[in-house]
Amino acid sequence: MTKTNIAIVTECRDGASIPIALLANALVLQGTFAVINADGYAIASTDVGGANQTCLGIWDHSAENTGADGEIIATANCNKQFLVRNSNTDPVNQTDLGNQVYIEDNQTVAKTDGTGTRSLAGRFMGFDTQYNDCVWVEI
Known part of the structure; x- marks a missing residue:
């Protein structure tokens, strides 16, 4: 071309x-x-x-x-913030705000990549006030 x-x-x-x-x-x-x-x-x-x-x-x-x-x-x-589950074993916390988070399963994010065993989900954008076990993730 x-x-x-x-x-x-x-x-x-x-x-x-x-x-x-x-x-x-x-x-x-x-x-x-x-x-x-x-x-x-x-x-x-x-x-x-x-x-x-x-x-x-x-x-x-x-x-x-x-x-x-x-x-x-x-x-x-895509290109939105989604409310997904927060891991029970490797949870995202307030100090992770703005950081990348990783896929634990098809509806859950974790704080770390599990020493290379998890793929990137998106960026942690905060907690939800209604659902305590969920977090907002920008994908």
Whole structure:
């Protein structure tokens, strides 16, 4: 592609939700972390919580791909703050405000990466006043 010498129309989207292709046989659950593998496919919600995974947001609906990789597309909400569970064994605390937090399971964040066994979830943005076992995380 070469540079343009004329005005062009460039499409855009707000980035609040993104379509993600699902891995073959993956079932993703509404409200859980939307995580992809190294090949860029969404993994099953039950497989979330390991190293080398990339969190893109939170699933806005459940979906299942019973076909080949990428045959089904699901939508994840992103670029927002989400209320998720705080770990019982490696909890985020007030001194972690603004720091990165890590995926413990498909709905829970932990303070540390578990010595390389957890992937990044996002940034801790505070506690909730109604739900004591939850924290706000920006993804």
